[in-house]
Amino acid sequence: MNYPSKLIEEAVNEISKLPGIGKKSALRLALHLLKSDQSQTEFLTRALTDLRTKTRYCRQCHNISDAELCQICSSVNRDESLLCVVQDTRDVLAIENTAQYQGHYHILGGVISPIAGIGPTDLHIESLVSRVRQNPEIKEIILALAPTMEGDTTAFYIQKKLADFEVTISTIARGIPIGGDLEYTDEITLGRSIMSRTISHTKGN
Amino acid sequence: MNYPSKLIEEAVNEISKLPGIGKKSALRLALHLLKSDQSQTEFLTRALTDLRTKTRYCRQCHNISDAELCQICSSVNRDESLLCVVQDTRDVLAIENTAQYQGHYHILGGVISPIAGIGPTDLHIESLVSRVRQNPEIKEIILALAPTMEGDTTAFYIQKKLADFEVTISTIARGIPIGGDLEYTDEITLGRSIMSRTISHTKGN
Ligand SMILES: [Zn+2]
Ligand SMILES: [Zn+2]
Numbered sequence: 001m002n003y004p005s006k007l008i009e010e011a012v013n014e015i016s017k018l019p020g021i022g023k024k025s026a027l028r029l030a031l032h033l034l035k036s037d038q039s040q041t042e043f044l045t046r047a048l049t050d051l052r053t054k055t056r057y058c059r060q061c062h063n064i065s066d067a068e069l070c071q072i073c074s075s076v077n078r079d080e081s082l083l084c085v086v087q088d089t090r091d092v093l094a095i096e097n098t099a100q101y102q103g104h105y106h107i108l109g110g111v112i113s114p115i116a117g118i119g120p121t122d123l124h125i126e127s128l129v130s131r132v133r134q135n136p137e138i139k140e141i142i143l144a145l146a147p148t149m150e151g152d153t154t155a156f157y158i159q160k161k162l163a164d165f166e167v168t169i170s171t172i173a174r175g176i177p178i179g180g181d182l183e184y185t186d187e188i189t190l191g192r193s194i195m196s197r198t199i200s201h202t203k204g205n
Numbered sequence: 206m207n208y209p210s211k212l213i214e215e216a217v218n219e220i221s222k223l224p225g226i227g228k229k230s231a232l233r234l235a236l237h238l239l240k241s242d243q244s245q246t247e248f249l250t251r252a253l254t255d256l257r258t259k260t261r262y263c264r265q266c267h268n269i270s271d272a273e274l275c276q277i278c279s280s281v282n283r284d285e286s287l288l289c290v291v292q293d294t295r296d297v298l299a300i301e302n303t304a305q306y307q308g309h310y311h312i313l314g315g316v317i318s319p320i321a322g323i324g325p326t327d328l329h330i331e332s333l334v335s336r337v338r339q340n341p342e343i344k345e346i347i348l349a350l351a352p353t354m355e356g357d358t359t360a361f362y363i364q365k366k367l368a369d370f371e372v373t374i375s376t377i378a379r380g381i382p383i384g385g386d387l388e389y390t391d392e393i394t395l396g397r398s399i400m401s402r403t404i405s406h407t408k409g410n
Contacts, residue, residue: 001298001302002298002301003298004268004269004270004275004276004294004297004298005260005261005269005270005271006271007252007255007256007259007260007269007271008256008260008269008294010252010255010256011252011253011255011256013252014248014249014252014253015249015252015253017245017249018234018237018238018249019233019234019237020230020233021234024388025225027294027295027298028224028225028295029223029224029226030253030256031293031294031295032223032224033223033253033256033257034256034257034260034269038257038258040222041253041254041256041257042254042257043219044219044220044222044223044253045250045253045254047212047215047216047218047219047220048216048219048220048235048238048246048249048250049246049247049250050212050215050216051212051213051215051216051235051238051239051246052238052239052243052246052247053243054212055210055212055213055239056210063209064209064210064212064213064239065209065210066209066210066211066212070209071209088236089209089213089232089236090232090233090236092209093206093207093208093209093232096207097206183229
């Protein structure tokens with residue numbers, strides 16, 4: 001497309017690098033910012049810059065955090081015996097939204113994917129093992145990964161790594177659609193699938 | 206939703222102010238930027254800031270431009286007798302994409318909309334009238350506005366304003382779906398609707 005200015009072309013190119021945004025949508029967003037008050041662009045760019053440069057991660061669960069320990073890890077009202085392993089922050093938000101789960105989390109930061117070049121060492125799996133080793137309060141590890149091949153591979157790898165520990169390993173029930181993303185699952189289904197999780201390995205067995 | 210950090214909450218709030226982007230998509234985009242190289246956020250925010258602070262508009266047609274006169278207005282290969290009136294830049298791009306039109310453009314910057322508080326003086330209508338008055342080469346004004354109530358109101362208003370000039374006023378053929386946006390019309394339909402425009406006022410009649 002022959003854009004009317006280099007500035008708009010550059011903006012469209014950068015916006016359309018974002019996932020799920022094509023050139024037409026990018027142009028629409030760019031023109032929207034041009035028409036809106038300049039402060040909207042200022043607030044947006046400042047928020048994105050701050051997010052990218054100042055974001056911290058919880059040293060225990062690796063979730064995005066405002067402090068060294070996140071709100072969930074530092075809460076005294078959470079059940080320390082349960083540890084739910086998820087891919088990313090969106091899954092924590094989705095599960096928290098169900099209000100069905102009161103345990104802790106461990107964020108892997110992704111799933112094993114040979115195609116995308118993501119191996120076990122690229123994920124927070126070692127720190128999960130240390131966490132289980134160091135905290136005898138942890139009785140059950142709930143694997144809440146997407147029911148995809150990558151999710152299954154990752155779950156299998158984690159089970160092997162935790163096989164020698166005195167913990168129960170469970171998997172959230174496959175009420176979630178096969179191939180589906182956790183975050184797009186409705187709250188009732190997701191909440192129920194946590195409650196009716198299947199146990200794949202029992203402590204000491 | 207209870208976001209894991211103020212930074213991510215702020216970013217989601219600002220991103221979701223953009224049209225067509227909800228909180229879930231905004232979170233997805235924010236997490237994408239967090240995972241990507243910092244340079245992606247830098248390029249994006251710089252492009253948006255430059256766009257908003259440095260964009261210029263053509264003094265003749267009011268389209269976005271790199272110079273005082275845009276590429277189309279300064280081209281010697283365009284037909285000076287035809288002037289196509291559109292709502293915004295996206296419509297120019299859509300019509301240029303059809304490769305059916307070789308005339309000039311005039312960008313109104315919107316359409317008359319009492320509900321949105323947009324009146325004739327908020328649009329580049331006076332400058333259209335001056336342009337027609339000052340340039341006797343202009344023989345035909347093609348109104349290429351969306352076939353909505355606001356588009357029709359605007360077209361009617363412009364026709365009244367130009368009634369005393371020696372120009373033909375035409376409207377692009379309604380091959381475009383009623384209520385539809387120009388930019389989402391396929392190129393063939395849009396190109397054909399320009400070729401088979403209907404004449405609503407003939408020069409001197
Ligand atoms: Zn934490
Ligand atoms: Zn121009």
